[in-house]
Amino acid sequence: MKRNLLAASVALSIFTLVGCSEKEPELTTSIQQASYGIGLNMGQSLLQDGLDDVDTQALALGMQDALSGSEARVSEKDLIAAFGELQTRAEERANTQNVEALEANTAYLVENAERDGVITTESGLQYEVIESGDADGAQPKVSDVVSVHYEGKLTDGTVFDSSISRGEPIDLPVSGVIPGWVEALQLMRVGDKWKVTIPSDLAYGPGSPSPLIPPNSVLVFDMELLGIQQDEE
Structure with missing residues (x-):
C-alpha cells in the first residue's frame, strides 16, 4: 500500500x-x-x-x-512516521466501510430470501428460476466446461460485467470460477435461465478483482446455461 x-x-x-x-x-x-x-x-x-x-x-x-x-x-524519519499514520488511517477507514458493507449485505440477503420464488441453499446461495430448460437436460459436473451468457450486478443495480452486452457467451471450466458459480452451475440444466444472488463469502469476500466490485460485495447474476462441453480428460 x-x-x-x-x-x-x-x-x-x-x-x-x-x-x-x-x-x-x-x-x-x-x-x-x-x-x-x-x-x-x-x-x-x-x-x-x-x-x-x-x-x-x-x-x-x-x-x-x-x-x-x-x-x-521534511526529514526521512518524519516522512516514515507520516506515511505510517496515513496508512493506519486509511486501513481504519477501510475496515469501517467493510463492516458497514457486511451489515448492508446481510440485510439485503435476508430481504431477498423472503421474495416469492427465491430458493436459498444450505451454503446461503440464493437463486430464482426465470426460465427452465428441458427437465431431462444435462447438468454440469465440476470437471466440465460450460458455455454461459451472464450479466453481473451489484445490489444497487450497477453492472460490472456482462457477456450479454458484449453479445458473446463465455466458455469456462466449472471448477475455475467463484464458489457461488461452481454451486449454481451444477444445479442448473442446459437451457435454464436463473437469477443468482451470491453472498460475499461465496464470491470475492474482502478482496476484489476489480475496482468496480467493492470489498464484501453481494453479487447478483442473470445466468443462462447454453451448453456443456465434456472435459476431454
Whole structure:
C-alpha cells in the first residue's frame, strides 16, 4: 500500500502543478494520452485506498523540490512516521466501510430470501428460476466446461460485467470460477435461465478483482446455461 501511496502522490502532484498553470495541457499526442492514463490510474489507486483528503499543495511542493534537486523539507524519519499514520488511517477507514458493507449485505440477503420464488441453499446461495430448460437436460459436473451468457450486478443495480452486452457467451471450466458459480452451475440444466444472488463469502469476500466490485460485495447474476462441453480428460 505504501507503494500505491507514493505512486498516487506523484500523480496528484502532477495534477496540482497542471492546475497552477494558465491552461490545461492538450491530450492529443500518444505521449500526452499515455501520461494522462498513468496519472489517472495512480489517482484511482489512491482513492481506492481511501485517501481522498491528501493535501495536494504539499504534494506539489514535494514534486517541485524533487525535480529541482532541492533539499527535502521534511526529514526521512518524519516522512516514515507520516506515511505510517496515513496508512493506519486509511486501513481504519477501510475496515469501517467493510463492516458497514457486511451489515448492508446481510440485510439485503435476508430481504431477498423472503421474495416469492427465491430458493436459498444450505451454503446461503440464493437463486430464482426465470426460465427452465428441458427437465431431462444435462447438468454440469465440476470437471466440465460450460458455455454461459451472464450479466453481473451489484445490489444497487450497477453492472460490472456482462457477456450479454458484449453479445458473446463465455466458455469456462466449472471448477475455475467463484464458489457461488461452481454451486449454481451444477444445479442448473442446459437451457435454464436463473437469477443468482451470491453472498460475499461465496464470491470475492474482502478482496476484489476489480475496482468496480467493492470489498464484501453481494453479487447478483442473470445466468443462462447454453451448453456443456465434456472435459476431454
